[in-house]
Amino acid sequence: MSPDWLSVRGETIERLQALIRFDTTNPPGNELPLARYLEKALTGEGIETQLLVPAQNRAAVIARIRGDGSKRPVILLAHMDVVGVERANWSTDPFGGEVKDGFLYGRGAIDDKGMLAANLMTMLLLQRELKRNAGKLRRDVVFIATSDEEAGGDWGMGWLVEKHPDLLDAEFALNEGGRTRIIAGDRTYLAVQSAEKISHVVKVAATGPAGHAAVPLRGNAIFTLARALEKLSRHEEPLCLTDITTGFFSRLAAIWPEASERRAMEDLVSGVPLRMESGARILSQTAVFNAVIRNGISPVMLEGGIRHNVIPASVAALLNVRTLPGQPLDAAIARMEHTVGDPAVTFEVIERGIEAPASNPQSAMFEAIEDATRAIDPAIAVVPYLSTGVTDSARLRRLGVQAYGVLPFPMNQSDEERMHGHDERVPLHSLEFGTRLIYEAVLRVAS
Ligand SMILES: [Zn+2]
Numbered sequence: 100m101s102p103d104w105l106s107v108r109g110e111t112i113e114r115l116q117a118l119i120r121f122d123t124t125n126p127p128g129n130e131l132p133l134a135r136y137l138e139k140a141l142t143g144e145g146i147e148t149q150l151l152v153p154a155q156n157r158a159a160v161i162a163r164i165r166g167d168g169s170k171r172p173v174i175l176l177a178h179m180d181v182v183g184v185e186r187a188n189w190s191t192d193p194f195g196g197e198v199k200d201g202f203l204y205g206r207g208a209i210d211d212k213g214m215l216a217a218n219l220m221t222m223l224l225l226q227r228e229l230k231r232n233a234g235k236l237r238r239d240v241v242f243i244a245t246s247d248e249e250a251g252g253d254w255g256m257g258w259l260v261e262k263h264p265d266l267l268d269a270e271f272a273l274n275e276g277g278r279t280r281i282i283a284g285d286r287t288y289l290a291v292q293s294a295e296k297i298s299h300v301v302k303v304a305a306t307g308p309a310g311h312a313a314v315p316l317r318g319n320a321i322f323t324l325a326r327a328l329e330k331l332s333r334h335e336e337p338l339c340l341t342d343i344t345t346g347f348f349s350r351l352a353a354i355w356p357e358a359s360e361r362r363a364m365e366d367l368v369s370g371v372p373l374r375m376e377s378g379a380r381i382l383s384q385t386a387v388f389n390a391v392i393r394n395g396i397s398p399v400m401l402e403g404g405i406r407h408n409v410i411p412a413s414v415a416a417l418l419n420v421r422t423l424p425g426q427p428l429d430a431a432i433a434r435m436e437h438t439v440g441d442p443a444v445t446f447e448v449i450e451r452g453i454e455a456p457a458s459n460p461q462s463a464m465f466e467a468i469e470d471a472t473r474a475i476d477p478a479i480a481v482v483p484y485l486s487t488g489v490t491d492s493a494r495l496r497r498l499g500v501q502a503y504g505v506l507p508f509p510m511n512q513s514d515e516e517r518m519h520g521h522d523e524r525v526p527l528h529s530l531e532f533g534t535r536l537i538y539e540a541v542l543r544v545a546s
């Protein structure tokens with residue numbers, strides 16, 4: 100059941116180029132032509148495939164390689180839509196799929212057509228290998244390509260969950276949302292997203308006396324709001340470690356090149372309160388680490404004022420509040436109220452995110468990813484990961500599917516930052532690595 104990876108290298112590149120050449124910028128998406136391409140590729144290989152049309156020119160593709168049913172299915176999920184481009188800032192045609200200097204360029208090369216190509220290749224290769232060996236898997240492998248992820252997923256995973264939950268019946272899923280990061284010293288870690296923060300919108304409003312701007316008033320609502328925001332800028336939510344973040348830092352410490360951060364990671368997971376606090380203090384200086392060890396509060400919008408000569412009676416700021424799993428939003432708001440300590444300032448929940456359970460970082464799927472990684476490159480550390488971003492995996496986890504986020508293409512930070520940016524590209528050898536990783540992991544969990 101092991102394909103000749105050298106001989107499929109060209110096909111993988113061609114498939115990704117073909118996917119990129121469909122302009123699926125969302126809005127409007129227009130994923131249907133790409134969906135037809137997938138349908139043709141899958142059915143051409145004899146794979147059972149369904150094409151669903153949730154709205155005009157939108158689509159979902161569900162393909163299935165049947166196992167013997169002794170274990171529950173595993174889903175390979177990717178979205179077909181991409182975010183927009185500012186063409187003037189690209190050195191290549193963003194929808195051309197050009198190969199240059201060892202990279203494949205194009206909008207979606209990383210997010211998420213690279214994974215879509217790897218998933219597609221996994222299906223095609225599994226089908227070919229099963230045929231060649233007259234083999235049978237123990238669980239169904241279900242390929243799902245969705246629309247509309249970049250605009251909230253109402254016509255994508257949201258629609259599937261609502262209209263076709265039966266198609267999502269599975270024990271495990273692989274989706275986007277992780278990282279395969281090359282760090283200093285050429286060390287690499289593969290972060291498997293097993294849980295995510297929950298995103299909420301909270302309005303903090305200040306009130307005061309209204310009046311003519313010609314007569315300055317004490318208690319001007321704008322000053323009151325500014326004071327409240329100043330206090331919130333120094334407010335820190337309490338340190339909170341979950342199983343996932345503990346696993347993340349303890350395994351990352353084993354390969355982390357920078358000595359003081361490595362010690363801080365060891366301290367953080369030591370279980371000794373004083374060491375934990377000191378480790379947290381050091382790691383908190385790095386924004387991305389700070390964001391995974393406590394709830395986060397980011398002011399994102401200001402509302403208020405009507406004229407340049409009128410003192411408004413009320414003004415407000417919108418906060419994007421991201422809570423860790425199991426951390427109630429209302430408790431976080433109570434702490435913010437306490438920090439602000441001003442009766443003229445009130446907090447109101449505008450949008451409350453929905454909690455999703457974490458996926459088990461010791462499951463057969465997680466182990467299959469670890470084994471597959473070891474088989475390809477034993478030097479790579481596999482770490483569980485809690486993402487600060489929100490993905491479709493939360494919807495699957497709420498259905499009881501243990502979903503894991505991977506971005507199976509080894510990249511340094513600067514290439515990864517091209518995601519949603521200019522000159523998005525994937526290194527060709529990473530594309531090959533990622534395809535192989537998905538295939539090997541799925542084969543292991545389904546055999
Ligand atoms: Zn994406």
